[in-house]
Amino acid sequence: MSTKILLKLTFIVALFASMQMHAQEKVYNGDPDASFETARNLAFNQQRKQAQDTLLHILTKYPDYHEIRAFLATTYSWDGDYKKSRKLFNTIFEKDVKNKETWIAAIKNELWADLPFAALEMSNNALKIFPNDPELLYLKASAQENTNNPIDALTTIQTVLDSNPQDQKAIDYKVSLDKLLRKNAIGINAAVDLYSSVFDPMQYYSLKYSRQTKYGSISPKLNLNRRFNENGAQFEVDLYPKIAKGLYAYVNLGVSNSFLFPDVKYGAELYQSLPKSFEVSLGFRTLKYSSTTNIYTGSLGWYTGNSYWSFRPYFTPGETGTSKSGTLTYRRYRSDADNYLGMSIGMGFSPEINQLQFNANDAQIVNLESQKFNIGYYFTSSNKQNAWGAQFGVAHQEIVFDQGNFFWIYSLALSWELKFK
Known part of the structure; x- marks a missing residue:
């Protein structure tokens, strides 16, 4: 045998041995x-x-260690790789369907993947x-809730409470479902403005009904005012139609x-959700007294944690130029959107905000100076059916017919709302 052939054979044997050793290293x-x-600690x-x-x-060595495979699938769910996770869970179920924790993790994977019908089928099988x-x-x-069947979801969660009335998780979930099913609400608002001079106290009342629909909400209102020793009424309706995901x-x-x-008032505004929990809007308001006032507005909102800015x-626009005003609002939410502490500060006069305090007949009204501050607290009953609110405000307002002179306005408002199915 020649030296060259011997060297080649030696090289092949060494290479094969190296490959075998490398393969063995891959086996656990x-x-x-x-x-x-x-691995759990790392995850x-x-x-x-x-x-x-x-x-x-x-x-690689323990392919039937199902708890490990199930946890691996769960980590893929956390990463949003729901398809890979589902494949691993299906591999487990081909061999073992008796582990409840595996079913729970697999169902959660379908819920997180926004596949509620698949999650419902798996829940029934489990x-x-x-x-x-x-x-x-x-x-x-x-x-069931995510398949738009909250009534069925309520029946299911009641089964849990029938067996264990003290299950706090089920109690809280039932409260949230009850709230979701209360698509109707009636409410009353009462407010008073006290003036440091010039005007007597002014009173404001509002009675409203609201209804949540799949197209959005509708809220007709009856507003009643007592000002200048006169009584007045206004019928008003607010609509919040849904247009597309993130757009209403x-x-x-x-x-x-x-x-x-105003004899007639109307307005419209579009709201668009943005990345990073921002929201923007753009719209207008029109007030028609003996003359017409157009107001252009918009907003920039930001949700961060339990806070909203x-x-x-x-x-x-007016004959003497364009009046500009603005309001900065902050809310600190507690358990939900009906429970929060709110504050706002504002500069400038806007007929949209101040229309209930004065007549908007004169163009000069849009040039008035004004500063205001409001603070309010809003809370609900434990079952979320009743909602109350209290608000206090103070404003430093230029007098309409005596520009250059100011008075103080102290405002107090109370509200109550009852939600029902």
């Missing part, structure tokens, strides 16, 4: 439970790629194996035969 060799615990400390590599390595299990019933109710509108129309209100400017 260790304590699977200890490695599993290490819960935002090191999911390292955790997934460890879990996959264990499975409940055949684990009848009346409260965790599975809760997930079934979530799937505000439409308003009001009529009155009292000089305390919004800035709204007003531009009102």
Whole structure:
């Protein structure tokens, strides 16, 4: 045998041995439970790629360690890779359907993937194996709610409470479902303005009904005022139609035969959601007294955590130029959108805001100076059916017929709303 042939054979044998050793290194060799615990710690400390590599390595030797495969699938769910997660769960179910925790994780994967019908089917299958299990019933109710069947969801969650009336998670969920099903509401608002000079106290009342529909909400209102020793009434309706995902509108129309209100008022505004929890809007308001006032407005809002910030400017063209005003609003939410502390500060005069305090007949009104501050607190009953609010405000306002001189306005408002099915 020649030297060249011998060298070639030696090289081939060495290469084959190296490949065998490399393949052996890929096969896991260790304590699977200890490695599993290490992988869990990595996953819960935002090191999911390292955790997934460890879990996959264990499975090369222990392919039927279903708890490891299920946890690996869960990490893929956390990463938003729902298809890969679903494939792993299906592999487990081909061999073992008796592990409740695996069913729970698989159902959550479908819910997070926005596939509620698949989640509902899986929940029903799991409940055949684990009848009346409260965790599975809760997930079934979530799937039913997400398939636009809140009544069925309420029935399901009531099954949980029938077995365990003290289940706080189910109690809270039932409260939220009850709130969702209350698509009707009636409300009363009462307010008074006290003036440091010139005017007697002025009173404002509003009675409203609102209805939530799949197209948006509608709220007819009856406004009653007592000012200048006169009484007046206005009928008004607010609409919030849904247009597309992240896009909705505000439409308003009001009529009155009292000089305390515009003869006709109307307006519209478009709202668009933006990335990073921002929202913008653009619209107008029109007030028709003996003359017509047009107001152009918009807003920039930002949700951050439990807080909400919004800035709204007003531009009102007139014979003497364009009046500009603005309001900055802050809200600190508690449990939901009906429970919050709100504050606002504003500069400048806008007939949209101040229309209930003066007649907008004169063009000079848009040039008035004004500063205001409001603070309000809003809260609900424990079952979310009743909502109350209280607001206090103070304004430093230039007098309409005596520009250059000011008075103070102290405002107090109370509100109540009842929601029902």
